[in-house]
Amino acid sequence: MKDGFIRVAAGTPKIRVADCDYNAGQVVALAKQADEQNVRLLCLPELVLSAYTCCDLFLQDTLLRGALDALRRVLRETRELETVLVLGLPLQAAGKLYNCAAVCHRGELLGLVPKRFLPNYGEFYEARLFTPSSGENKSYSLDGRQVPFGPRLLFCCEEMEDFCFGVEICEDLWSCAPPSVGHCAAGALMICNLSASDETVGKADYRRALVGGQSARLCCGYLYADAGEGESTTDLVFAGHNLIAENGAVLAESERFTTGLVISEVDVSRLAYERRRLTTFPARQDEGYLRIPFSLPLHETTLTRPVSPFPFIPQDPAALHANCEDILRLQSAGLCQRLLHTGAKCAVLGLSGGLDSALALLVAVRAADWMGVPRAFVRAVTMPCFGTSARTLQNAHALCESLGVPLREIPITQAVRRHFADIGQDEERRDVTYENAQARERTQVLMDLANQQGGLVIGTGDLSELALGWATYNGDHMSMYAVNASVPKTLVRHLVAHEAARIGGRAGEVLRDILDTPVSPELLPGGGEGIVQRTEELVGPYELHDFFLYYAIRWGFAPQKVLRLACRAFKEKYPRETILRWLKEFYRRFFAQQFKRSCLPDAPKVGSVTLSPRGDWRMPSDASARLWLSQLENM
Known part of the structure; x- marks a missing residue:
């Protein structure tokens, strides 16, 4: 009980x-x-x-x-x-x-x-x-x-x-x-x-x-x-x-x-x-009711009810297919309305060759088709820098070519180095400034191109990144319409896989390779094909964080209950100590990074969990995580 x-x-x-x-x-x-x-x-x-x-x-x-x-x-x-x-x-x-x-x-x-x-x-x-x-x-x-x-x-x-x-x-x-x-x-x-x-x-x-x-x-x-x-x-x-x-x-x-x-x-x-x-x-309306008490000792109930490790993903293949199609339609419908309302002449987005930007591109292509305009309406930009791998750069080019979307390659290495010189940043010092300068330079390029061409910048960041604050403030954190903002990372994969199967051909092959590419911000030099930054090694497995997000935020469960459910759901994959470690990290980051979520761009809601400050989630940026973390300290 x-x-x-x-x-x-x-x-x-x-x-x-x-x-x-x-x-x-x-x-x-x-x-x-x-x-x-x-x-x-x-x-x-x-x-x-x-x-x-x-x-x-x-x-x-x-x-x-x-x-x-x-x-x-x-x-x-x-x-x-x-x-x-x-x-x-x-x-x-x-x-x-x-x-x-x-x-x-x-x-x-x-x-x-x-x-x-x-x-x-x-x-x-x-x-x-x-x-x-x-x-x-x-x-x-x-x-x-x-x-x-x-x-x-x-x-x-x-x-x-x-x-x-x-x-x-x-x-x-x-x-x-x-x-x-x-x-x-x-x-x-x-x-x-x-x-x-x-x-x-x-x-x-x-x-x-x-x-x-x-x-x-x-x-x-x-x-x-x-x-x-x-x-x-x-x-x-x-x-x-x-x-x-x-x-x-x-x-x-x-x-x-x-x-x-x-x-x-x-x-x-x-x-x-x-x-x-x-x-x-309604508030309790118990007039005329008699409440009859009984007494039972409180014991821990062994759970037999199923606890899915993927609460955002339907287990039934037919339901998953239907959900993916619904979500893609919601994303593209939201984008269509914004583009038509603003009279935008194009949709501009940064394409890294990774999962999130691939999904944003697929949504933008659907929107262009829906509006009855050529796919050249979508303007993709790839901006290689210090950590860009050959694999992701090639996939960005191949995906755009197979979808009929123009892609512009703008290397930003020299621009970032000039910025380092302006602020006195040592390029050998691979710190947060080194990484964030690249993300902000990319956003500046996209914003200026959108101004130049009369378009809107389409955001690519997802719900899981927003929960963890895994975004550069006023860098990839910012856009003019963020189509992925209420899609958790575990669901992003299924949406991209859904489109790969639907589209098929060369685009489907490229999307499947993107699905096989490790998730990375690619901000540190790796050289050639190598990817030295793996996001999940830094912030923890996204499947765990999405699970935490669903139960801690959507249902308001206490940390000890979230831990208990996670241990049941992932008992075959992660030891309890690992789950506890990343759960603490989730609460620490979620509370510390609210200031980023307090000024998010507009985005379409597609599921039961969203962190929009104008909609489902309003939280002080300086709220303390102490009560939540203290429950986990002695466990």
């Missing part, structure tokens, strides 16, 4: 219709299995103690007493379990029959939640038997104890404020005004749905979309437990389709026509962060 992770499960036991004692035994067995696997919240199907398909037997006193006795047995036999158990049963109260969810913990009945919406169409006839919830909380007397009974109950862990859940039952979710809306507005971060949804062709897809969509709409975790084997098949078939979703993503799903548990971990602290961030999510 530490770091906000709650291990949860949705389960389907094999039951018998109307055999309540047998069903209680199956429920207890599943609860014990869940507890052994450190599940802290287990949701079971609707009317699981009796079976959903009892029809008019629900009116029989014998069945109702049997269901209550089964509940007592479950309470007795789960007294030693830490798992909070949510299960369904028929219950008579005030002379009426209710379809209820019982919430149990350590042998205590915490509360009873009656179903609000009763389906009475198609194959469903619940209104013939049951009474819908009145909408008000009352109490129910069981064995001399008053138990909360009503639709507005929230169950809250005393040791962890964000572990708070509400309950709805089957059709409640399918209605136009689900009770879960009120539960989440009142503070629930998880919803348990006890269901008996029969199986028909195509229904599983609809059910999955409904559960995932509701978890996204309410920014919550959603546990959906479905009736299955043992229900009567007189007219219907139940498949036990269990789902666990979090904020729109299905974390785990059972195979249909199986029994047992489906388990995952819901990150309630992530959900709480997202609700704080979303100004349209």
Whole structure:
């Protein structure tokens, strides 16, 4: 439960219709299995103690007493379990029959939640038997104890404020005004749905979309437990389709026509962060709600949910292809609008023969095609200096030739040396001045050419470089429109690969060679083919920094949680000490380099993370990193 992770499960036991004692035994067995696997919240199907398909037997006193006795047995036999158990049963109260969810913990009945919406169409006839919830909380007397009974109950862990859940039952979710809306507005971060949804062709897809969509709409975790084997098949078939979703993503799903548990971990602290961030999510509205406490010791939850090392990259090839195409269209559409608005006569960009400038060129070419102008509208400039390798220079020429873009080569070595003489810089002193003078000279050339030709300078720097401050202030840091500014380095590679496959031919070959070239600023002399500066040896692996950026900035995770997730995601590639080292470097650089991000040029937003000072990220340039780094110092 530490770091906000709650291990949860949705389960389907094999039951018998109307055999309540047998069903209680199956429920207890599943609860014990869940507890052994450190599940802290287990949701079971609707009317699981009796079976959903009892029809008019629900009116029989014998069945109702049997269901209550089964509940007592479950309470007795789960007294030693830490798992909070949510299960369904028929219950008579005030002379009426209710379809209820019982919430149990350590042998205590915490509360009873009656179903609000009763389906009475198609194959469903619940209104013939049951009474819908009145909408008000009352109490129910069981064995001399008053138990909360009503639709507005929230169950809250005393040791962890964000572990708070509400309950709805089957059709409640399918209605136009689900009770879960009120539960989440009142503070629930998880919803348990006890269901008996029969199986028909195509229904599983609809059910999955409904559960995932509701978890996204309410920014919550959603546990959906479905009736299955043992229900009567007189007219219907139940498949036990269990789902666990979090904020729109299905974390785990059972195979249909199986029994047992489906388990995952819901990150309630992530959900709480997202609700704080979303100004349209209402402040807590819990009037009429009763918060029922329960106690659980805090343990570290072993994670089974997948943690991708590449959070910006879809794992599905079809989704990755679609994302790449969308991003390239967004970049080129943004550039088109800027060029048309300013009446620019050309787009000017520096081409190094590396990844970022290749992507910027591809975007500019798309923009020219989109506007219906010749590709000569794009004016590429390569500016070799001390560290330029033959490989990157050749690739710059070959790429422009294959794309039909004019390339101008302007060596800047002598201009930089004259500048060194002006300021008294020793050329043998390979310091930051030596490196940055080259970057600023290149920017000056581009800016002046753009003025000369009535064009705009297109920026090439990416999101990862902005996060780390890996840019020369008023050098490559500056442009007139920065098309790559919200694209992380790990995604840049896939975008270039996407275009290489789409374009093919000689351009595709050159792009593939650029993809194989080590990332380097090429500011130190290497000689010939050699590249002596490798960026990732200096600032750390970009795949790690992109991971840190996603979880530390997009989700606001604490450093210790970012480290934990990174160690899981990269366990086969990097030792913990390496990840910790670069995580410290990430926080140090991110805080120290905010001043560069505070004056960025305009750029199109293409994903959920951007560092534009006019949009998603506003931060004082002199904020201290001490709190964040102190979490990592003793780890």
